[in-house]
Amino acid sequence: MSAFAFTHGGPQGPDDALLDFSVNTNPLGPNPALVRAWHDAPLADYPDPHYTRAREALAAWHGWHPDGVALGVGASELLHRLARLLVRPSDVVLSLGAPFGEFALAVAQQGGELRVLPRDEGGLRACLAQPAARVLYLSNPHNPTGHYLDLNRLRAFAGVVIADEAYLPFMAAPLAVSPWPGLVRVQSPSKAHGLLGMRLAYALAEPNLARELRTLQPAWAIPSPLAAALEALPKQGDFLARTLPTARVWAKQLAQDLGGEETGLHFFTVRVGDAAAVAAALRAQGIRIRDCASFGLPDRVRVAARTPADNRKLIEAWQTLQIPERATSRS
């Protein structure tokens, strides 16, 4: 199982100083107001064991019931807990497109069988035609392609739909979702706010399911400052409005410069032929990008745009590579 555990994009060691285009974070972060909420939180006392204020604030923001909010320490922690709650040995778990590696690992730890279906009309139809499957996972928008699916189209699925919306805040205009009892929306706003070290995460779910999720979490598993930052989150929408349009423009420009496929988000993929070789060659020049082999796309790399100055360094390094012409064609 450790094969899963080591395919993430983040730094692999404490002294890693590569210029990092593999981490899908807001290049205009961190959000100073959330940093302040984190630093102002009391450290001496136990957190409220029910984390009432944070859950109420998030619920009011999303028009959801506070009982339907479960807090987590990063999306990976929430996804592992969801797998423990929902996946029994030999259960079939569907994924529209390759899942986040931690979810695949969590399903394997539960003894479930993961079936990855393509993110197209055929894959969607195949999901809806499997009434025996109890869980359907999708990252939405999808990592790494940016593909976005209207969740309302999954209402007919008989089991639980887990929508991993880590990259939803980066979208300019996501569609409205009318919640239904089988839908769980996993939110991990650390990326959008440029605060990956905080591990901000929460799930919006039907109250009974959310309650069971909370029961599976040990007492006081959320440090007080993490709960305080989650509580402050609803007041931070203007930070995203101020920064993300710029990030999208930078990403669009970089995608054009590298021959990548624009997504409308801050990251995109580029067809390069042998992604592992391209990632290794850039790494030798002090730059990290994400080889998409672990997403089932061995001919693509994923690039999360940074500031224009950093992006220029990537373009310069990129021009030294031998990327076959046909690799970047869209056909």
Added chain:
Amino acid sequence: MSAFAFTHGGPQGPDDALLDFSVNTNPLGPNPALVRAWHDAPLADYPDPHYTRAREALAAWHGWHPDGVALGVGASELLHRLARLLVRPSDVVLSLGAPFGEFALAVAQQGGELRVLPRDEGGLRACLAQPAARVLYLSNPHNPTGHYLDLNRLRAFAGVVIADEAYLPFMAAPLAVSPWPGLVRVQSPSKAHGLLGMRLAYALAEPNLARELRTLQPAWAIPSPLAAALEALPKQGDFLARTLPTARVWAKQLAQDLGGEETGLHFFTVRVGDAAAVAAALRAQGIRIRDCASFGLPDRVRVAARTPADNRKLIEAWQTLQIPERATSRS
């Protein structure tokens, strides 16, 4: 299971302003150096997924191998993970004295059967005579009585011994422990440093077992500042040396004033007859103490001493209570 979940001593809501003698924390905390380490930690980037520096620092401090260190978000999170790793349905799990409620809950969630044995020579012999039991738990020193058992006496136990050493830092002179392969020492220094909101925790265990414990933890489950504070911990021994002797003196005085049983720690128990009634009467006066019914001691309360000014308020309130004379006798 919620019966377990609501018997903790911490505040039960966000607006609870009782004078709290139920929380077993250092009255001279918080430790400013750990607060600084927390606030200085980077928030923008992913933590190192292996938390190498924190594990190496803790290992060097304890004379342990870094592979034998597993970090947690509070002792409760580590104990739940240990139960998942070690307890299979119908397993017998022994506890010398009533366990921390979260461990009992974790054993129940795994389908294990918990057997609580007394913390005396008879209980110790009964543990060692049960070779079929795979796990033995004890808090050491014991919460709430302060009873301390030389762990070396448990070497002959056939399974895994989980020593929950949350209160060990408060002891003036603990015995040396020579590690053996079946021993897991769970450390939660948040209490000793007066930093309950941080959820500092780690386990020292045989490397293979610690590795499995780490595998059961989702990726990046430790926020960066929590790892930074754990890394800084070995340099903070002098804070304990500066503060805890004073805390012990205050506790000794308060125990004498209330007719309690001194423990050499900062907390103690008092026999009061009907502990629930005494706790309720004090609560009506704005003071919280810990009713020990959930520890199987319905005639005792646990008091964690605070500063002398706070302690005087407890003594004054205590004098208004009708506590039967025989209740506080030591016979």
